[in-house]
Amino acid sequence: MARIELTDLAHSYKPEASVPADFALKPMTLTWRQGGAYALLGPSGCGKTTLLNIISGLLIPSHGRVAFDGRDVTHLSTERRNIAQVFQFPVVYDTMTVYENLAFPLRNRGMEGKAVDARVREIAGLLELTSSLGRKARGLTADAKQKISLGRGLVRPDVAAILFDEPLTVIDPALKWELRSKLKALHRQLDVTMIYVTHDQTEALTFADTVVVMHDGRVVQAGQPDELFERPAHTFVGYFIGSPGMNVVPATVEGNRAQVAGQTIDLPLSYDPPAGQRIEIGVRPEFATLAPAGEGLPVRVERIDDLGRARLARLRLGDHAFAAGVPDGLDGIGDHAGLILQPGHIHVYADGQRLSGRA
Amino acid sequence: MSAETATAAATASSVSRARSGFRIDGGAITLTLYLLFLMLPIYWLVIMSLKTNAEITSGMTLWPQQITFANYRTIFTDASWYSGYINSLSYVAINTVLSICLALPAAYAFSRYRFLGDKHLFFWLLSNRMAPPAIFALPFFNLYSAIGLFDTPWAVALAHCLFNVPLAVWILEGFMSGVPREIDETAYLDGYSFPRFFAKIFMPIIANGIGVTAFFCFMFSWVELLLARTLTTVNAKPIAATMTRTVSAAGMDWGLLAAAGVLTLVPGVLVIWFVRNYIAKGFALGRV
Amino acid sequence: MDRPYDNRAWLLVLPVLAIVAFSAVIPLMTVVNYSVQDTFGNNQFFWNGAGWFKELLDPSSDLGGRVLSSLGRNLAFSGIILAIEVPLGIAVALAMPREGWKVAATLVLMAMPLLVPWNVVGTIWQVFARGDIGLLGYAVNKLGIPYNYVSDPIAAWVTIVAMDVWHWTSLVALLCYAGLKSIPDAYYQAARIDGASRWAVFRFIQLPKMRRVLIIAVLLRFMDSFMIYTEPFVVTGGGPGNSTTFLSIELVKLALGQFDLGKAAAMSIAYNLVILAVCWVFYTVMTNLDVERPQAETGAAS
Numbered sequence A: 001m002a003r004i005e006l007t008d009l010a011h012s013y014k015p016e017a018s019v020p021a022d023f024a025l026k027p028m029t030l031t032w033r034q035g036g037a038y039a040l041l042g043p044s045g046c047g048k049t050t051l052l053n054i055i056s057g058l059l060i061p062s063h064g065r066v067a068f069d070g071r072d073v074t075h076l077s078t079e080r081r082n083i084a085q086v087f088q089f090p091v092v093y094d095t096m097t098v099y100e101n102l103a104f105p106l107r108n109r110g111m112e113g114k115a116v117d118a119r120v121r122e123i124a125g126l127l128e129l130t131s132s133l134g135r136k137a138r139g140l141t142a143d144a145k146q147k148i149s150l151g152r153g154l155v156r157p158d159v160a161a162i163l164f165d166e167p168l169t170v171i172d173p174a175l176k177w178e179l180r181s182k183l184k185a186l187h188r189q190l191d192v193t194m195i196y197v198t199h200d201q202t203e204a205l206t207f208a209d210t211v212v213v214m215h216d217g218r219v220v221q222a223g224q225p226d227e228l229f230e231r232p233a234h235t236f237v238g239y240f241i242g243s244p245g246m247n248v249v250p251a252t253v254e255g256n257r258a259q260v261a262g263q264t265i266d267l268p269l270s271y272d273p274p275a276g277q278r279i280e281i282g283v284r285p286e287f288a289t290l291a292p293a294g295e296g297l298p299v300r301v302e303r304i305d306d307l308g309r310a311r312l313a314r315l316r317l318g319d320h321a322f323a324a325g326v327p328d329g330l331d332g333i334g335d336h337a338g339l340i341l342q343p344g345h346i347h348v349y350a351d352g353q354r355l356s357g358r359a
Numbered sequence B: 001m002s003a004e005t006a007t008a009a010a011t012a013s014s015v016s017r018a019r020s021g022f023r024i025d026g027g028a029i030t031l032t033l034y035l036l037f038l039m040l041p042i043y044w045l046v047i048m049s050l051k052t053n054a055e056i057t058s059g060m061t062l063w064p065q066q067i068t069f070a071n072y073r074t075i076f077t078d079a080s081w082y083s084g085y086i087n088s089l090s091y092v093a094i095n096t097v098l099s100i101c102l103a104l105p106a107a108y109a110f111s112r113y114r115f116l117g118d119k120h121l122f123f124w125l126l127s128n129r130m131a132p133p134a135i136f137a138l139p140f141f142n143l144y145s146a147i148g149l150f151d152t153p154w155a156v157a158l159a160h161c162l163f164n165v166p167l168a169v170w171i172l173e174g175f176m177s178g179v180p181r182e183i184d185e186t187a188y189l190d191g192y193s194f195p196r197f198f199a200k201i202f203m204p205i206i207a208n209g210i211g212v213t214a215f216f217c218f219m220f221s222w223v224e225l226l227l228a229r230t231l232t233t234v235n236a237k238p239i240a241a242t243m244t245r246t247v248s249a250a251g252m253d254w255g256l257l258a259a260a261g262v263l264t265l266v267p268g269v270l271v272i273w274f275v276r277n278y279i280a281k282g283f284a285l286g287r288v
Numbered sequence C: 001m002d003r004p005y006d007n008r009a010w011l012l013v014l015p016v017l018a019i020v021a022f023s024a025v026i027p028l029m030t031v032v033n034y035s036v037q038d039t040f041g042n043n044q045f046f047w048n049g050a051g052w053f054k055e056l057l058d059p060s061s062d063l064g065g066r067v068l069s070s071l072g073r074n075l076a077f078s079g080i081i082l083a084i085e086v087p088l089g090i091a092v093a094l095a096m097p098r099e100g101w102k103v104a105a106t107l108v109l110m111a112m113p114l115l116v117p118w119n120v121v122g123t124i125w126q127v128f129a130r131g132d133i134g135l136l137g138y139a140v141n142k143l144g145i146p147y148n149y150v151s152d153p154i155a156a157w158v159t160i161v162a163m164d165v166w167h168w169t170s171l172v173a174l175l176c177y178a179g180l181k182s183i184p185d186a187y188y189q190a191a192r193i194d195g196a197s198r199w200a201v202f203r204f205i206q207l208p209k210m211r212r213v214l215i216i217a218v219l220l221r222f223m224d225s226f227m228i229y230t231e232p233f234v235v236t237g238g239g240p241g242n243s244t245t246f247l248s249i250e251l252v253k254l255a256l257g258q259f260d261l262g263k264a265a266a267m268s269i270a271y272n273l274v275i276l277a278v279c280w281v282f283y284t285v286m287t288n289l290d291v292e293r294p295q296a297e298t299g300a301a302s
Helices: A048-056 A098-108 A113-126 A142-154 A173-190 A201-207 A225-230 A235-240 B002-022 B026-049 B053-058 B070-077 B079-112 B118-130 B133-146 B153-177 B182-189 B194-205 B207-223 B226-230 B239-246 B254-275 B279-283 C009-035 C051-057 C062-095 C101-115 C118-128 C135-142 C153-181 C185-193 C198-226 C230-235 C247-257 C261-300
Strands: A004-012 A023-032 A037-041 A063-068 A083-086 A161-165 A193-198 A210-215 A218-223 A247-250 A252-260 A263-271 A279-283 A288-291 A297-306 A311-317 A320-326 A336-341 A347-350 C037-039 C045-047
Touching: A004 A048, A023 A048, A023 A218, A037 A048, A037 A201, A048 A083, A048 A161, A048 A193, A083 A142, A083 C185, A098 A113, A098 A142, A113 A142, A142 A161, A142 A173, A142 C185, A173 A193, A173 A201, A193 A201, A210 A225, A210 A235, A218 A225, A218 A235, A235 A247, A235 A279, A247 A320, A252 A279, A263 A297, A311 A336, B026 B254, B026 C062, B026 C101, B026 C118, B026 C135, B026 C153, B053 B254, B070 B079, B070 B254, B079 B153, B079 B194, B079 B207, B079 B239, B079 B254, B079 C009, B118 B153, B118 C009, B118 C261, B133 B153, B133 B226, B133 C009, B133 C247, B133 C261, B153 B207, B153 B226, B153 C009, B182 B194, B194 B207, B207 B254, B207 C101, B226 B239, B226 C247, B239 B254, B239 C118, B254 C101, B254 C118, C009 C037, C009 C261, C037 C261, C051 C062, C051 C261, C062 C153, C062 C198, C062 C247, C062 C261, C101 C153, C118 C135, C118 C153, C118 C230, C153 C198, C153 C230, C185 C198, C198 C261, C230 C247, C247 C261
Parallel strands: A037 A193, A037 A210, A083 A161, A161 A193, A288 A320
Antiparallel strands: A004 A023, A004 A063, A210 A218, A247 A279, A252 A263, A279 A347, A288 A336, A297 A311, A297 A336, A311 A320, C037 C045
16 A cells, blocks of 8 residues: 655666657656556557566666655565556466466465465455356467456555556457446445556546546646646646546637637636647537527537537537537527637647636 | 557566576586587587598597688688589579479469368378388489489489478468468459469568478478489589598598598578578477 | 358369379279288289288288388387477477568578478588588587588488478467467557466467467478488488388388389379378368357457
8 A cells, every 4th residue: 555656757668768759658746545446448558568577576666766655666676566467368377277376476476375365265256257267278268367456466465556447448348447446346346446447437437536648659638537627727638637628629718808719708718828839729519519600609500419428519619610509499500609618617728738827 | 459469579578587686507517518509519520620540530529729720721722522512502503593493383273272182182192201212212213314314413402302392392381371361351352363462462471481481492402412413423523522532442531531521611601591490380380 | 150051162273183183093003912922022912911011910910020111210200309399499480570571580580490402401411411521510520529411310310300300490480470360469468458468478378379280280290200201311221220210211112122012003003092191181270160160250350
């Protein structure tokens, strides 16, 4: 059980890295509190696995420091870090039985026989593996094998953290839900830090109490699911979370006024955007509604998608694509309509980063 | 997706570097000693071929006092020597081509279909790879004399098919089984006929396997001598058999023997160089 | 695994069947024919029935005794070289580099002995081990150890075993290396997470993954050492005395040396039956492993 602190951490696979492009992981400082359920979310190739391997000690970072509860473990080997990790594809020891597989990490650390037995049976029970404990791992299905991999991660009672690297990729969709809720239940029960890597926003938002979003080797935002939704700190978070993603359009901002495609939008706060940067405003489709022509900003309607529970309008604001909700009862929309944005949910971004405004 | 794979590969390599980093390097010592053990006899052969016979017999020298190429000159100018190379290479080439052409359809059949007696047939083929050539020496002598092929490269090439064809079937079957059957089915749906599919789609896919098979056919035909010597006398005599000539009334011509030996290593080294990237998988006969 | 059943596949196998039958069945029929006859030369043969086979199985007869003792020597030889080459091959495979230019260099160097014609292997060692002009023989004698493979049976055996280890260990090592290369990195990472010792990694990850290739290696090495002929023949000619006369050497002596066709044929048949039996055992074990493979592999796919 530990608090994990990353200080000025960065990693490059090249020995002499100088330009930012050389870094698989760009400098970051981050603290993971003890007992948290974290999701590390990002698209393929954004550095999630690299970060995970650095925390578990499979990889020594080229720069910066990793500390567990204040103790520097940067150069400590995996074995001495007391970390459990579950991989994307099941890793089982073919020649061992399921029982021996689960007991393996405990026996390697010299745990006494009875305690091993009790612990193995407890975890096997939680994962519903009890009936196959005596079987050889070789002949099992991929699902069962991944359960064993999960079990080997969960079986050690004293770990600082358990890291999951997209562990449910090979699992059948129906079983995915079940296993994820099981992990969540185990997290509450064991009070252990869990870090769950995924590129699936649903998986991340349902598992974690804190979601860390990564993009291009950088942590762009760490926060609770509703924060990510309501106040994306980076345009990337806006795009990546939510379906469809946030509308982001170029704008010029001065004080509490934004100019978009020749239209003026009033902002609730005032901003002093730095010169020379790319300025954009972002509004989630959930906070934008279509109105009859003449109200709000004039837009061109491209099409209306019926999503079942709601309708979504695909619009053009000037030259920029825009998505907005269609309120019930608004029918017979022509080519031209109006767009109303909820003032509190308009964010201003400079070079992708959200600016905080003055009241 | 490709970016992810690249990251994963990079992770893997640097992880393995970290692993080998803290291992005590007993491994490197084992490997160095082993390679030394392999190279010493070859080194000895090579330097001996560069010595004069007087130097060889007069005392122990780790390096030739006076380098001579006379032994090699003898081989390249005397037709009875260099024709040995041509004979060897010609039957090896015939055998390799023959083995692969025959084995390709059979391996396809074994990897794609079940049929009456398939398992027994496969075993019987394999058992021929394991049969001692010594058993066949005499009957082959009779057989090829009877059909008039005795003392031609064809006799040796056909005789070597005895163990090379089964081996080729075995290796190719291993590689073909690694190719998903969906590829065949898709091609048939696209209107390919079997021969066209086989030549245009399937062969390029298992090109590595064919290369590995050719390597093995070459290897086993090149190194075999018992049958090659039994089935030839003068016209098709392989180089390896010619080497026994150095034992003459005047005593052993060690330098010449060594030079001929060195020259028999050259084709092998060349072939290995070409297949070096597939060698590990090849030696597992496509079955890893 | 669910290959369709189609007897037309026989058409594809036919060419192979024809050539192998031509190369194997016709000669074997000749052998069977000889094995039941005796000859006084001049191509005059007469019926001898099972006479040669009785003699073959009777250790007190000349033929039976010679075959039995060469069989014993052959088994001892196969046992010794397997006991050396398999562990050494595994050790070398574990020590081989995994990446960089060193891989290609190591592979090429290691494969070299495999591509040397077998009589040249004999020649290399004949020269290398001689006391007067060979580095090995000279060095060992200089160390004060009497060593002469021409007159001393033990020295002859040591030479032949060393030669076989030199010639074939690389095959075992390359097979094992191929097996090791197929292990995904995640296995090693998981083992480190689980706190596995170096031995446990070998025992539970590397050895199981090498099992299939090891069986192929043992099969090939057993069979090839069981029919070894050329290399010892060049080095020792079967001597000193009969101390390195293996089955094949004995057989060629009988057939081509003494033209004792009946005896040689009977011996060939017995020899081949032994080989077939051993081969069958290995084949059965291997096919059973093949059946296990698909399930085992689905998990490791990456």
